[in-house]
Amino acid sequence: MGYNRGALNMLSVAEARERILSNFQTTATESISLIACASRVLAIDIAADHDLPLFDNSAMDGFAIRSEDTSASRVTLKVVADIPAGSTPKVILKAGEAARIMTGAQLPVGANAVIPVEDTDVKNLEAGTSAPKTVSFEKTVATGKNIRPRGMDIQAGEVVLKRGQTLKPQDLGLLAMLGFANVQVYKKPRVALLSSGDELLAVDAPLESGKIRDSNSYTLAASIESAGSEVIRLGVAKDTRTSVEALFQKAINENVDFILSSAGVSVGAFDYVKEVIEAKGSLNFWRVNMRPGKPLAFGKYLDKQFIGLPGNPVSAFVGFEVFVRPVLERLSGKLGSNRRKIKVRSVEELESDGRESYLRAKLHEENGIQIARLTGHQGSGNLLSLVQADALLIIPAGVKCVPAGQEVEALLL
Numbered sequence: 295m296g297y298n299r300g301a302l303n304m305l306s307v308a309e310a311r312e313r314i315l316s317n318f319q320t321t322a323t324e325s326i327s328l329i330a331c332a333s334r335v336l337a338i339d340i341a342a343d344h345d346l347p348l349f350d351n352s353a354m355d356g357f358a359i360r361s362e363d364t365s366a367s368r369v370t371l372k373v374v375a376d377i378p379a380g381s382t383p384k385v386i387l388k389a390g391e392a393a394r395i396m397t398g399a400q401l402p403v404g405a406n407a408v409i410p411v412e413d414t415d416v417k418n419l420e421a422g423t424s425a426p427k428t429v430s431f432e433k434t435v436a437t438g439k440n441i442r443p444r445g446m447d448i449q450a451g452e453v454v455l456k457r458g459q460t461l462k463p464q465d466l467g468l469l470a471m472l473g474f475a476n477v478q479v480y481k482k483p484r485v486a487l488l489s490s491g492d493e494l495l496a497v498d499a500p501l502e503s504g505k506i507r508d509s510n511s512y513t514l515a516a517s518i519e520s521a522g523s524e525v526i527r528l529g530v531a532k533d534t535r536t537s538v539e540a541l542f543q544k545a546i547n548e549n550v551d552f553i554l555s556s557a558g559v560s561v562g563a564f565d566y567v568k569e570v571i572e573a574k575g576s577l578n579f580w581r582v583n584m585r586p587g588k589p590l591a592f593g594k595y596l597d598k599q600f601i602g603l604p605g606n607p608v609s610a611f612v613g614f615e616v617f618v619r620p621v622l623e624r625l626s627g628k629l630g631s632n633r634r635k636i637k638v639r640s641v642e643e644l645e646s647d648g649r650e651s652y653l654r655a656k657l658h659e660e661n662g663i664q665i666a667r668l669t670g671h672q673g674s675g676n677l678l679s680l681v682q683a684d685a686l687l688i689i690p691a692g693v694k695c696v697p698a699g700q701e702v703e704a705l706l707l
């Protein structure tokens with residue numbers, strides 16, 4: 295077998311990711327109702343088909359006036375109309391006239407400014423009061439003062455949201471302003487998730503000798519959902535060919551974008567996942583030059599794409615972040631990633647065995663510089679040190695030691 299050669303023949307992280315990504319394309323789109331759009335990825339550019347605001351309106355509760363009628367010495371204007379929000383003004387303001395107007399109400403023709411009620415002799419605008427006969431004030435008010443002119447915020451035709459954006463709550467508000475009751479978004483990627491191993495117990499089962507609880511399916515399900523994707527949890531396959539095949543078959547019937555498993559892809563005598571892929575599909579690769587997470591498989595079961603993460607809980611998590619999240623981001627049509635990389639400095643010397651290494655660390659800031667401290671034992675089974683970390687420090691392949699204080703890249707979690 296050509297597989298069991300040394301690290302030199304192993305795929306680099308970048309090569310492995312490229313091989314995986316080249317097999318995935320963005321999902322189809324669908325039109326869904328606006329209220330369901332939060333956190334979904336926009337599949338089209340959104341252009342306004344009208345100005346916002348759509349009409350000149352008052353920014354204050356007060357009086358619509360003509361700037362030329364105002365003066366630093368006292369003036370008294372005749373109040374000829376009362377304009378609540380939502381109404382259409384029926385007057386045309388003439389010299390010496392004013393109209394009581396509420397915030398957001400359409401400005402009457404002839405008016406070119408608004409004087410806030412606080413600046414006038416009218417002190418009472420409480421709900422239910424009717425408009426006074428006159429209004430007096432001592433103030434010059436510039437043309438346009440306290441008016442929100444038509445098109446001030448957005449002009450008809452302007453592109454306000456872009457394809458590939460993940461919709462935030464305020465984006466939904468803007469879409470509502472523009473009248474989008476339904477929105478074209480990308481379909482959520484669908485992932486079938488399974489664990490494998492005879493040692494795995496359900497979270498609510500009593501502990502038994504030699505067994506552990508299946509934790510990966512929780513970490514990974516939540517990770518899939520955090521990437522805006524749907525997870526179909528298929529449970530745990532036993533370490534037999536038939537059990538693994540049965541769950542893969544279930545995945546096929548679920549019409550998913552790909553199958554994601556953990557464990558069973560190493561060199562153990564009971565690692566049937568890899569074997570089933572080789573027998574019923576094809577194995578593209580099964581080892582990557584990284585730590586943790588070397589036994590990472592990619593291939594197909596029948597015609598379905600398959601990614602096999604390592605079994606150790608930290609390896610599974612790191613493998614997800616390095617390979618699976620980028621796949622989900624591509625499938626989902628998202629532009630950009632919700633994982634950022636920054637430069638940090640480690641307080642201690644960092645060691646690696648020469649593979650591209652991902653070390654768990656906690657960051658803090660000192661004089662504007664991000665400082666990293668390892669969270670403890672870096673064994674691939676030690677989930678607590680991952681729980682305590684807020685970043686993974688990335689030591690490039692070929693580097694065995696990073697001296698304390700030297701810059702290193704950190705993937706923020």
Ligand code: AMP
Binds near residue numbers: 489507510556560565
């Ligand atoms: P394997 O790749 O099957 O040899 O598994 C590697 C290690 O990961 C073993 O110690 C397994 O017990 C552990 N492991 C496998 N699957 C899970 C899981 N779903 N949850 C927690 N640990 C697991």
Ligand code: MG
Binds near residue numbers: 490491492565605
């Ligand atoms: Mg196993």
